Amino acid sequence: MYIATFRNANDFLAHAEDSLLEREVANSLILGIAKRLASQPDFYASKPYLATVEDGDDLLLAALMTPPFNLTLANTDLDYTDALNILVDNLIDHQWSIPGVGAPASLAADFARIWQEQTDAPYHIEIHERIFVLHTVNPPQPVPGKLRLATRADLPTLQTWVDGFFKEAHVAGDREDHTEYTVHRVSQGDFYVWALPDGQIVSLAGKTRPVVSVISIGPVYTPPEFRGKGYASNLVATLSQHLLDSGWKACSLFTDLANPVSNRIYLRIGYDPVIDFDQYGFE
Structure with missing residues (x-):
């Protein structure tokens, strides 16, 4: 060895x-x-x-x-x-x-x-996660709005959302790092938003880490004031279908096991659990 x-x-x-x-x-x-x-x-x-x-x-x-x-x-x-x-x-x-x-x-x-x-x-648990996979989308109850690719005009809003996502996910980095990350992801065409009929954006999802037959979705973030309205469900389901239609065999994503709402959402739209994945921090 x-x-x-x-x-x-x-x-x-x-x-x-x-x-x-x-x-x-x-x-x-x-x-x-x-x-x-x-x-x-x-x-x-x-x-x-x-x-x-x-x-x-x-x-x-x-x-x-x-x-x-x-x-x-x-x-x-x-x-x-x-x-x-x-x-x-x-x-x-x-x-x-x-x-x-x-x-x-x-x-x-x-x-x-x-x-x-x-x-x-010393070490401590940072987050208990679960990896899910989807091969077929179960469409959720429709809500107003549509999927669209994020643009540079969305950056001021998305930078705030990404900062919020990383705080909730216990990911290292400061606001400057998050801003650079957001600009890069938007410029690469990796970020998508759910846009209401009046143009307001209410939820974010990204495509990331393409492998061979599987591509991942992340981050997924809806600001607190827009949660519980079905926006994230429709965004993730529509983006997942878009990626499958583009030739990927499956989509995967990570969930926080401390958030039962998001875990239920992903199960309903066709994501199945694969393995639990934990993050520990060292002091």
């Missing part, structure tokens, strides 16, 4: 992609980030950490981090304890600062425990 670290995402994907694609939806986060890094090496301001732990030709564990964001992990084998210890030793040896970890629930908890044992860094 050994660890391999990589200077770039293309080399990382050459080692890890085929194995990770065997569970494309469950591994859509790490795959999507790696593919973004491969196509846009300067997308993130900081040098990424990219590593695999392998046993012969078998991938056991994959790790990716783009500071200041959490370390993301994926495992292909349930017996990953030795692989985790090797990974933690490598991170410590190379003096990587880890703000937190995100991974399938048991893997995230085990990494947090081992990291604390090795570094004395």
Whole structure:
């Protein structure tokens, strides 16, 4: 058993992609980030950490981090304890600062425990999430309005909404980071809004992290004053159908398990649970 670290995402994907694609939806986060890094090496301001732990030709564990964001992990084998210890030793040896970890629930908890044992860094749960997948849309009860692509004219509103989303999702970064992120996503044609007949926008959803047959939806955000009116349901359902019509085999998304309303919404429009995914922060 050994660890391999990589200077770039293309080399990382050459080692890890085929194995990770065997569970494309469950591994859509790490795959999507790696593919973004491969196509846009300067997308993130900081040098990424990219590593695999392998046993012969078998991938056991994959790790990716783009500071200041959490370390993301994926495992292909349930017996990953030795692989985790090797990974933690490598991170410590190379003096990587880890703000937190995100991974399938048991893997995230085990990494947090081992990291604390090795570094004395206390940890806390940041968010319990669930990954969902959709192959067929169940249209919700229609509401006034329509899906449209976000434009630069929407930026003042969307910047406030994205800031609100990141606060609720416990994502690292300051308002300046969020503004740059929003401008980039709009310029790339990744953000969509639900617009009422009078032109007012009331909900936001993005497409993100295209992999091979699966594309993710996120963020999804409706400001408090517009919640409970069916706007997000119609936006996500319509965007999901648009992506399926564009050739994607499935759509995936992450939900906050502390928000039962959004989880019910996604179930109703055809999203099925795949795996629980937890984020831990280190102090």
